[in-house]
Amino acid sequence: MDWDSIQWNPELKKNPVFEPFFVQTDEEVYYSFRSTGSVVSILRLDSTGSVYRLSWNSRSLQWVVMINVLKDQCNKYGLCGVHGVCNSDETVPCKCLKGFVPNSPQNWSRVDWSGGCRRRTSLNCSNGVGDDGFQKFSFLKAPDTTFAWVNMSMGLGECHIKCLNNCSCMAYANTDVRGSGSGCVLWFGDLVDIREFTAGGGQDLYVRMAASELEAQQGGSKKKKKRAAVVASVSVVAGILLVASTVWCFIVRTRMRQRGIGILPNGQEIAVKRLSGNSGQGLREFKNEIVLISKVQHRNLVKVLGCCIQREEMMLVYEYMPNKSLDNFIFDKERSQLLSWEKRFDIIIGIAQGLLYLHRDSRLRIIHRDLKAGNILLDGEMKPKISDFGLARTFGGDETEANTRRVVGTYGYMSPEYAAEGLFSMKSDVFSFGVLILEIVSGKRNKDFYLAGHDFNLLGHAWNLWNEDRALELVDEVFTVDVSIRSAVLRCTQVGLLCVQQHLDDRPTMPSVVMMLGSDSKFAAAQTTRFLL
Structure with a gap:
C-alpha cells in the first residue's frame, strides 16, 4: 500500500463497515482501521501479494471475501520488474522508465516483464561526486519503500541535495503532495512496483540519471524544434x-x-x-x-x-470486405433471406475459431471487449472476420481477468460483471459471443427485442422458450427448420444460452465452445447439458 497524505493506493476508502487510518511518528509507521459497524472483519495478505478484506458470516460460520484490493493487474506487486512502470489503461501494461531499456528484450516480447529494466547509460558517481542529475516523472505511484529513508521536516530542495550527494540514492520525492509539497523520501537500490496513472493523480518522482543521458534527451527536444523548422x-x-x-x-x-x-x-x-x-x-x-x-x-x-x-x-x-458487416444481413428482412441456415452455422463456427485464436493460440492473449454483429465483416464468400480492435486488451503470464474504471463497449453485448463492475476476462468475450449466436439464430437484436406482454430481452425470451421445450420458435422466420438442420439449430441455441449465463464461472471457455459446436449432436447435447446443470 502507498500513502501520499491524500489517498491510498490501492484505495481503502471509508465505508459502513470500517474506517482506515494512517499513523506516522518518529518511531513507527503503520496502517490500521477501526470498525464502524457490527460486522467482524479482518485483512488477509496472501503469498501473491493480493490483499483481501474478509467478513465473518455467522450463518455459514466462515470468512467470506468482502473486498479484493487487487483491482487490476497493476496492483500485482512488481509486475513490471525493477525500473519498470505499469499502466493498466495501456494495451501492454508494462514499459521501462524513460532512459531505461529491458534487461531481456526477448522476454519482454513474450509478455514476460519480470526481468525488469536497466539503465541505458551507466551512472558516473563516486563518493558523492559526479555529474549525475535527476529526471522528473509525473503521475506515478511511488516505488516500494522497503529500502527508503524519510525525513518529514525537509523540503524538496534539501531532498534533492541530500540525494545528489549520496551515490547510493537512486530517487527522491515529497512524502506529502498537498499544496507545494513537503517532507523527503529517498530510495536506495532498484526501484520496484512503480505505477503510472493516465488520468492524472499520483505524484512526482525524481530519478537519478547520467548527465549524458539527460543531455541526449534535451538534445532530442532541440532536434525536434530544428526538424519543425525544416518541415515548415x-x-x-x-x-x-x-x-x-x-x-x-x-x-x-x-x-x-x-x-x-x-x-x-x-x-x-x-x-x-x-x-x-x-x-x-x-x-x-x-x-x-x-x-x-x-x-x-x-x-x-x-x-x-x-x-x-x-x-x-x-x-x-x-x-476489402465486399459484403460489409454481419448486422447488414441478419437484421434486414430482405437481405436476411440470403443467409441460409448452413451459411449462418458457418459464420458462427468462423467467429468461434477467430475468438479461440485470440484467447488461446495467438502470441498475445487478447480480450476483444467489443464483439458484436457490426464488428463481424463478411468477405466475398460470406466468411466472417472479426474486426475493430480499438478496445481490445492483452493478458500476460497467468493473468485471467482485469478491472477497469473506464467501461467501454456496446450495450446489449456486455457481460453483467463488465457492465456493473468493469471486470473483464475471456469469459466476458464468451458472453458477447453467446449474444451473437442467439442473434444469428433468431435474426433479432438483443437490445431492441420486444415481445408484447413481457419485459424480456432476447436472452430472457430464449431462456423461456428453452425451458418450455419450444426452442425452435426462436429461429428466424425467413427459413423453415426441417429435420436436416433441427439438431444443429438446437445445438447452437444450447451453446448460446450456455455462453450468456449470469455468472462467469458457469460459462465455458472458447475451446469448449468450439468443441461443442463442432461435435456430433449427441455429444454436444451431453456437454451442454452438463454445463447448464
Missing part, C-alpha cells in the same frame, strides 16, 4: 504540389466514396477506416488497434495492410 520550409514547396494535385484527388475520392473503397496501384481493392472528428474512438484506441491487429494473423480476423497518422488525420487500410 518544405511545406511551402509541398503546398504548390498540393494545389496541382487537388483536382485529381477530388475525382479519385469521389469515385472511392461512390464505391466505398479505394484501389491500390497493383489493382488490389482495399477498405480505408478513417477516424473522424466526432468519432467515439480516440487516438489511444486507434493506436491500440494498429498494435494488436498487426501482431495477429488468422483467416477469421480482418487483415490490416497499412496505416497513416498525420496531424489530425488517422487512417487504417484493411483488406
